[in-house]
Amino acid sequence: MKLSNSIKFFTCVSALFLMSCNSSKEKVASKEKVVKNQTIEKPNILVILCDDLGYSDVGFNGAKDIITPALDQLADNGTIFTSAYVTHPFCGPSRASLMTGLYPHKIGAQFNLPPNSGETIKKGISVDEPFISKVLNETGYRTGIIGKWHLGSNPEFHPNVRGFDDFFGFLGGGHNYFPEQYNAAYKKQKESGKKLIWDYLHPIEHNGKNVDETEYLTDAFSREAVRFIDDASKTKDPFFLYLAYNAPHTPLEAKPEDEALFTHIKDKKRRTYAAMVYAVDRGVKKIVASLKESGQFDNTLIVFMSDNGGKTTSGATNYPLKEGKGSVYEGGFRVPMFFHWPNVVPAGKKYDFNVSAIDVYPTFARLSGAKIPEGKRLDGKNMWDNFMLNRDSHKDESIYVLRHRNGFSDVGIRNNEWKAVKAYRQKWKLFNVNDDISEKFDLSDKYPAILKNLVTQAEIWSKSHIQPLWWHDEKTGIQWKADKMPRFDKTFKLN
């Protein structure tokens, strides 16, 4: 078995993770050297991304009314990240960061692409930015994306030209779930001669060709993930699968049999939402079974996360985090996340240090041994070695979130235990989120120097931003120009 050495090594590091408190400094330094110099056999990488999943809407993060047994089992046998951030509190910009390793503002992707962007503005993430899929593909990985894309619908931005061998899903920002319903609506509008049909209703595609999908969408994506894994396991190459479920994003549509499991939830939206999350979990159970049957389970790193916070007006809960999707408070961009890799990733542990979605790119490059293209800019860092040693990859470093609104911008800055927030044109606030995870007690008057330092850092960071290359609608773009946005002179002014 070519993997036995690396697995033995990682078992040793896992033990270190447990005993690090008792180890002498010399021992730790020596282990650190081993970790950093270790050549890792290429693991399969499976990213399971949910869409608008709330921080506490999975069992492993405290959900009491939603059951997610398959995800919980993986989380319990892996390491849960309690302080994982995405770079933006809504879909498109967050996904752009996962693929590019950059803050979305740096590449003009700080807004969602508008609906039907392939037929209207024909824009997408610049092809000059090599995606992690491309980097992994070029180092010998078989690459697949199943589900939601949202990074450009025009042919030049299609997943198949961005490093993915296989694409099954849809190109826009969301989709309806029941094929008998969305196919009929699409057909009716097409026959009526309507030119622009909402992309939530478009046929599902496989590598550029429309397919006649008949299953509930979440089930279709799980089925295709199993197909991809089965096919990939027949080759000698490792695989990278980006399984981007659109669940539990709106529209709230669940199978009646799933919803029947949640009759204890009185709120209709919450009940449907819970059933949609459960449908993902049913799929994950099948995917785990296929990984085991094909002999790939022990050599697969599974990364589970959400692309942004849950939408509390659509059934989600981010408790104990404040607010949700769209917000720069913790509920908007701190997400549920775990790593699972048998005998490698420590089991039954929590990793409490800050990590960001921009770390994913360099971390996957490290694990795959891929060469990062020359001149490639990266905002995050390889977190693997520090993760394995239970150390902080971002000590004293700020993790940012910045969301533009009409005429002003909201900003969140996380650094060690601190969080600075500017939201809704209010004054800057400061929280110690280790003591006050719900951001209730503003400490800005008590620690003005800490706040000033964080705001100064964010202002320096903001100088790397470029103007948006698109807006989610025309009106917002017109308003942006009229307001002379981003008006950072106002944003970073301290009260």
Ligand code: CA
């Ligand atoms: Ca989302």
